Amino acid sequence: MTMAKQKKFYQCQACGYTTAKWMGRCPDCGEWNTLSEERKDTRKREGLVSGAKAEPVPLNELEADTSVRVTTGIGEFDRVLGGGIVPGSVVLVGGDPGIGKSTLLLQAVALLAGKVLYVSGEESPEQIKLRAERLAISSETVSLLAENSLEHVMQATDGMEPGAVVIDSIQTMYTEDFESAPGSVGQVRECAAKMMFYAKRNGVPVFLIGHVTKEGAIAGPRVLEHIVDTVLYFEGDRGHPYRILRAVKNRFGSTNEIGVFEMSDAGLKEVANPSELFLSERPQGVAGSVVASAIEGTRPLLVEIQALVSQTTFGVPRRTTIGMDFQRVNLLVAVLEKLAGLHLGGMDIFTNVVGGLKLAEPAVDLAVVIAIASSLKELPVGPEVLAFGEVGLSGEIRAVSQAELRLREASKIGFKRAIIPKGSASRLNDKFGLEIIPVGSVSEALEAVGL
Ligand code: TYD
Ligand code: MG
Numbered sequence: 001m002t003m004a005k006q007k008k009f010y011q012c013q014a015c016g017y018t019t020a021k022w023m024g025r026c027p028d029c030g031e032w033n034t035l036s037e038e039r040k041d042t043r044k045r046e047g048l049v050s051g052a053k054a055e056p057v058p059l060n061e062l063e064a065d066t067s068v069r070v071t072t073g074i075g076e077f078d079r080v081l082g083g084g085i086v087p088g089s090v091v092l093v094g095g096d097p098g099i100g101k102s103t104l105l106l107q108a109v110a111l112l113a114g115k116v117l118y119v120s121g122e123e124s125p126e127q128i129k130l131r132a133e134r135l136a137i138s139s140e141t142v143s144l145l146a147e148n149s150l151e152h153v154m155q156a157t158d159g160m161e162p163g164a165v166v167i168d169s170i171q172t173m174y175t176e177d178f179e180s181a182p183g184s185v186g187q188v189r190e191c192a193a194k195m196m197f198y199a200k201r202n203g204v205p206v207f208l209i210g211h212v213t214k215e216g217a218i219a220g221p222r223v224l225e226h227i228v229d230t231v232l233y234f235e236g237d238r239g240h241p242y243r244i245l246r247a248v249k250n251r252f253g254s255t256n257e258i259g260v261f262e263m264s265d266a267g268l269k270e271v272a273n274p275s276e277l278f279l280s281e282r283p284q285g286v287a288g289s290v291v292a293s294a295i296e297g298t299r300p301l302l303v304e305i306q307a308l309v310s311q312t313t314f315g316v317p318r319r320t321t322i323g324m325d326f327q328r329v330n331l332l333v334a335v336l337e338k339l340a341g342l343h344l345g346g347m348d349i350f351t352n353v354v355g356g357l358k359l360a361e362p363a364v365d366l367a368v369v370i371a372i373a374s375s376l377k378e379l380p381v382g383p384e385v386l387a388f389g390e391v392g393l394s395g396e397i398r399a400v401s402q403a404e405l406r407l408r409e410a411s412k413i414g415f416k417r418a419i420i421p422k423g424s425a426s427r428l429n430d431k432f433g434l435e436i437i438p439v440g441s442v443s444e445a446l447e448a449v450g451l
């Protein structure tokens with residue numbers, strides 16, 4: 001047996017940058033106090049490459065077998081994966097603590113046909129059992145293992161030969177090959193790499209749950225995203241029941257898909273028609289509320305945009321934005337002041353996307369400006385009106401992609417009129433029974449809705 005060669009180095013726990021010398025601040029990502037000592041056991045590398053030796057195969061002789069996907073029975077989950085689980089794939093499911101990752105995976109694997117090993121480094125089997133009862137899952141195929149040692153997990157898989165493995169969470173796992181603490185970049189990456197080898201060698205799909213830090217990265221390593229096949233993010237606002245599962249990387253499918261769920265007393269429920277859900281509690285005849293049509297992935301979503309404009313009582317006007325980019329909303333406020341002649345200078349302006357959704361699409365601009373104008377003038381916009389379009393700095397309304405998809409959804413939900421960019425209107429093949437009002441500028445748009 002060769003002696004383990006130990007190499008000492010320092011690694012940034014935020015971005016994975018490595019250096020031979022300790023520093024107070026990571027020169028790569030600029031974070032303070034994130035460099036910690038890691039030791040690399042070089043033996044391990046040799047261990048990883050041993051095993052069956054691969055031979056080069058001509059491309060035309062290879063058979064790509066993506067038809068063998070396994071479906072979970074949770075349609076939204078399968079769709080985000082690209083049509084089911086690919087055997088031997090490693091899927092990282094990231095999200096804020098408490099958002100529902102453990103719930104989602106327990107529900108998803110409970111419906112699988114084969115045996116499943118659910119490893120929890122965070123909760124006891126009793127706790128998971130309680131959750132399963134709440135979810136009305138009494139599966140004899142799911143076995144629970146409360147374990148933090150990856151080596152012990154591997155031993156368990158040897159005896160059981162599961163059809164799928166869940167690691168909840170990757171931050172609680174450690175491998176003996178590595179000296180640093182569980183959750184450090186080195187441990188997380190090494191454990192993930194080992195699970196990757198396990199998945200590939202045995203053709204078993206592996207799900208890794210990963211907590212997201214407040215900066216939004218999967219704790220420790222961005223490097224993890226490069227190792228795994230698929231990265232899904234489970235997002236939502238904890239104060240709201242809606243959750244969105246989003247693929248941000250997928251070697252076996254599109255990254256455009258999203259799945260929409262609702263957290264209920266009995267676990268996550270699929271939401272087949274999200275637009276209806278997001279509009280279900282919309283107030284009628286109230287100023288400052290406009291429905292926009294956003295596209296999330298390949299899916300149109302009708303969402304209510306709300307604005308509240310009120311006189312500033314003292315000092316500097318307050319501007320608060322929830323669910324949209326703050327800078328973008330400020331820009332829209334400036335356009336309204338300068339080019340539509342609205343007096344917003346001494347006003348507090350609050351804007352909100354209802355349902356805890358986060359929208360990054362400029363297509364919602366038009367609904368935001370109409371909502372702000374509607375609140376300022378205290379005049380409601382008809383409930384059957386929908387608006388989308390990007391607002392430019394000279395007050396022009398710019399065309400947005402997939403106008404037909406947005407209109408079809410609106411028509412399905414029962415909208416009657418759509419305020420849309422001229423550029424998009426001229427390219428429509430179908431109006432879906434809606435009255436289309438093409439607008440070229442912010443002023444025209446406000447006029448069209450009587451503001
Ligand atoms: P959990 O799956 O433990 O989140 P994560 O693994 O991402 O940390 O879910 C946590 C929250 O979900 C918790 O606050 C309780 C809530 N919840 C429900 O509302 N209904 C349910 O049926 C379950 C199981 C959880
Ligand atoms: Mg959990």
